[in-house]
Amino acid sequence: xxxxxxxxxINDLDNAEIEQVFALADKYLKELGETMERTERTRAGANxxxxxxxxxxxxxxxxxxxxxxxxxxTRTRLSFESAMxxxxxxxxxxxxxxxxxxxxxxxxxDTVRVVSSxxxxxxxxxxxxxAAKLAAQYASIPVxxxxxxxxxxxxxxxxxxxxxxRHNKKLKNLxxxxxxxxxxxxxxxxxxxxxxxxxxxxxLMPGGKGMELPAHVDWRLRNEFKCVPLPKAKYAEDDAVxxxxxxxxxxxxxxxxxxxxxxxxxxKAVDAVYxxxxxxxxxxxxxxxxxxxxxxxxxxxxxKNTSVMHPLPRVGELDIALDHDTRAAYFQQAAYGVPIRMAxxxxxxxxxxxFALAQFKTGFRHGDYELYERxxxxxxxxxxxxxxxxxxxxxxxxxxxxxxxxxxEAPRLRCYYCETDIVDFLIAHRRRGHYDSKLSRxxxxxxxxxxxxxxxxxxxxxxxxxxxxxxRAAGK
Ligand code: NCD
Numbered sequence: 320x321x322x323x324x325x326x327x328x329i330n331d332l333d334n335a336e337i338e339q340v341f342a343l344a345d346k347y348l349k350e351l352g353e354t355m356e357r358t359e360r361t362r363a364g365a366n367x368x369x370x371x372x373x374x375x376x377x378x379x380x381x382x383x384x385x386x387x388x389x390x391x392x393t394r395t396r397l398s399f400e401s402a403m404x405x406x407x408x409x410x411x412x413x414x415x416x417x418x419x420x421x422x423x424x425x426x427x428x429d430t431v432r433v434v435s436s437x438x439x440x441x442x443x444x445x446x447x448x449x450a451a452k453l454a455a456q457y458a459s460i461p462v463x464x465x466x467x468x469x470x471x472x473x474x475x476x477x478x479x480x481x482x483x484x485r486h487n488k489k490l491k492n493l494x495x496x497x498x499x500x501x502x503x504x505x506x507x508x509x510x511x512x513x514x515x516x517x518x519x520x521x522x523l524m525p526g527g528k529g530m531e532l533p534a535h536v537d538w539r540l541r542n543e544f545k546c547v548p549l550p551k552a553k554y555a556e557d558d559a560v561x562x563x564x565x566x567x568x569x570x571x572x573x574x575x576x577x578x579x580x581x582x583x584x585x586x587k588a589v590d591a592v593y594x595x596x597x598x599x600x601x602x603x604x605x606x607x608x609x610x611x612x613x614x615x616x617x618x619x620x621x622x623k624n625t626s627v628m629h630p631l632p633r634v635g636e637l638d639i640a641l642d643h644d645t646r647a648a649y650f651q652q653a654a655y656g657v658p659i660r661m662a663x664x665x666x667x668x669x670x671x672x673x674f675a676l677a678q679f680k681t682g683f684r685h686g687d688y689e690l691y692e693r694x695x696x697x698x699x700x701x702x703x704x705x706x707x708x709x710x711x712x713x714x715x716x717x718x719x720x721x722x723x724x725x726x727x728e729a730p731r732l733r734c735y736y737c738e739t740d741i742v743d744f745l746i747a748h749r750r751r752g753h754y755d756s757k758l759s760r761x762x763x764x765x766x767x768x769x770x771x772x773x774x775x776x777x778x779x780x781x782x783x784x785x786x787x788x789x790x791r792a793a794g795k
Pocket of ligand 1: 475595
């Protein structure tokens, strides 16, 4: 459908579009008036009591936003609803799965098809990775991801980047420490992609054991978002940092940075420290040893002028004594949720003549990756992320077996929904009736309709394929 734009990942927006959302958010922030501007000057969360209702009703009248929340939320849902009301629109909400048709076993796919005739845009939050992508596949109105499992939370990233941009007067080439549950925090996954795209130096600080970035996110940073890891010697003084990435602005600078990485001049000051809570709902253990950011942590001179950020809620990892520290930016970050979401809704719905997403080519991400799609239920490889929406008993039948084929030194199959990669798989050919005994390093065949991907030999043989001869490099 022409002009229909979904925002399921931060990578559905290109950099120019993000800047455009910010330009519109600046305008709304001005209109929202005194309260926010005053908060901004003080930069102290404690002063953040909103006293003023914005002027609204100018536009958006008649537009309805549906918020479908299958997981707890305070900020995301309420700021989206507030944003829509401030735009002069209206909202309908389903925030309790127990009182919606989900409790009767209705699939998300059916729900969004129905809601498409009740509203003009949908914001969805769901515990499954890739749920927003599935919703977008079935909705005929724009779908905005309000957080899907541990996958992404693109609108939180817009708030985060907007905060960085206002505090630093720019977005490019910042130095940001990203800390806490890097594995389970969807906010971090969207955030690090965006930071890389705006040329940041990213200091990765896992909050506890096993809390590093998921391997596929890390791989994408290095291979798709031009991040170069610096040698440990460059940040040896900072124990908390597990890896430090710098970003090449242009692809040809990549090897220059890589070659010169030990001479790379690393800026000492850290512009922001981004703190996250332990995502206990995404781990089998309910509690773990975890880091704490407090005035002691921040006493190093590199944090002298840092902005302390947090998507909230905080549950002990961020000392409340910091609330009166001028570096605390988290309540303001949350307050920016309203103008940012106003801007995004307006752009997605085309409410403002000069600010419409549709004027840009859709999406930043997919590049030339080919889509491999098998009908639901067909044999062949399935996504290996157990929390992916394709494994949900209600949604599975609606989720086709879809992967993007990522050509690389070792090719990858990227789940279309949750974007987790599979690196070991076999390629079988329908017409020839056999599977390749070795993974081809090149594009598998001309036509994906002739191909079935399998997890291993046993799966391929069970499906009736036999082992083929290794192919010669040039042959089909
Ligand atoms: C985050 C989320 O839901 O992912 N919250 C939010 O939207 N601001 C962070 C979290 O829950 O830890």
